[in-house]
Amino acid sequence: MGWIEKWTLRFAVVALIFLAMTGFEGVLMRTHMAAPEALAGFEQALNAVRIADHEPTPAELLYGMMTVHPIVGVYGFAYMSVMGAFYFLVPYLLKKEIRHKKLVPLNFWLQTGGVLLCWLSGFFGLFNSLYTLYWPLPVSFDRVPLVGTIPFTVGAAVIMVNILLFSFNTFSTVLSKSNPQSYSFWQFLRAAFGISRLMKWLGKEDKNAPNLDYNGLPVFVVAVARGSIDTVINAIVLLTAGALILVYGLAALLGHPLNPMAVDALVYKNWFWWGLDMVADGNVLIYTAGVWYLLIPLLVGRRLFGESVVRTVIMVDLLVSLGVWSHHLLGDQVQPLWMRLLSGQIITWGEFFTMGLTIFASLMTIWKARPVKITTPLLFILGSIFGFIIGGGAGLIQANVGLNLILHNTQWVIMTHAHTLLLTGLSMLLFAVIYALVPMLTGREIRSRALTLAHFWFWTVGSVLMTYVMGMAGSQGMLRRMLYPQPNPYQVYLNVAWVGGILMTIGFLAFLVNLVATLGWESVLGLVIERKHPVPVAAG
């Protein structure tokens, strides 16, 4: 097995460890909400090693965990998977090496370290401002402990800088294929925002300029490079928000607290969501689309349906992702109405078109390739398309000036929309990539078809059950981020959702057992721990 293949598997193994961590937190939170007393002994044991000037309340523990749960899930599991997969696939498809090879191990360690530091700040340091970081809560040190805030912002900064390095490496590798000459920063930027493609459309093509839509680039690579623009914007915006919080934290630490009201909470919220949405509505969708465009034709043995439309969709989606952030501010009556209508609702519906056309192209490719053998990766891709249809549809229902008044901050938003997208949509896609890549990287076929089917059905049924039933609770008024006193009016929903979480756990365990059975314990450990005499993975 080659150098990059080994690093790809390392990224995958650590990504799955992070998925196990975030899943474990998810089960703990589900259990806490369904049966608050069930975890008392566990909490007491953890409190013995926590840094706090008082015995933490169950609410502090829950919100600390809730804060880092998405960081571990998104920046640990999803980003690590993406980094590993793209570092293998991009050079493989371009038939050239990664431009800056030294960045690969650096990306691995920085991402792992940054995520772990954030996790420690929440799980043990009780940083509890939640991932939304609404100003001025993260700097309200009577509510959010300073001892958690500073390491959290440092960890987040490490992650964001690392993502910038990864994006730079990916983007420069892609562009160096379309135009091997050296290029300036402005040429780089013109290519990133599709200006070169636009000029080509207008008949004024500059053949010397690097062009993201260079005809020789596979659609997947164009999507990866395009998605990295969102990734960069997201990282820069979150870096600025983190730096602001860090400045306030250090000032408080030095005994010179700053006035939180010096920063306008609404302006901050707009800036924050504009950047954060580059992930939620930018790179997640376009990276996902890119992987569908790559794997589906490979798996069904047919050229991608409607490739020219697909290339246009990839570029148009950048404009959409730049303009949709106000759908997070539909509950803010101080946000100008025209922005809520235009950005929050109408432009957000742009995703209905970009994802609608993407899903259509993907399904038509499969349909026209009939008869098709439903291999394991294809099965999981179909599951991910299902997840994006359900989760995306739920998102469009709430991205509505009228309906958001009764859906904002309910369980509908976080479960039927966000968790369906993440668990049924994105996670299934990443599983598909792992199932497809493991034989390519190691030469070994996945060991047990029965375990892959168990993984698929337990995960699908569990995730849909959990998110759907909590969405039902949301439509009955159950808020997200809320601990209801006993007797909890939503107890039945919580119990069923807990069962859904356990089904997912069983599915995930089936996946892990299958993966270890395929690779062997020695090989898996050898990826993480350097040995003098490494065990070859590709012995199959």
Added chain:
Amino acid sequence: MDRQERIWLGVLVAVFALVNVITLSPLVPWQQWILWDRPTPQQQVRVEFGDYQIRLPSGGIQVKAGEFVEFVATSQDVTYGLGVFRKDGRMVFQMQVVPGHENRIVWRFDQPGAYDIRSTEYSGPRHPEMFVPDAIQVTP
């Protein structure tokens, strides 16, 4: 563009137009006064948030069913949410309460009865305590 793609794009455009026209129209009851009529409210109610407390006007909030009431909510520290709920827990409406701003929303209650207020935005670990039962009395 392929014929099948054009047909599908037409379907997407039709769904987009249908859903947005319906949900922006008075078929969603509160869109009538929030987007279209913009009536002058008969009553204004100020609600103050701060230090995990929801402070209502002295004497509580009494409104008449069918009349327009404007809620003006302010926060002295962090972001909260003004959420109004029926006694069975279902939400009537909510808005974010952003500090440094006057957050306003006009509402018309159709059903007489008692309504609860709960903060709908996380404001720190004591956020779940921010609940005022029977905060609003709507009379016929």
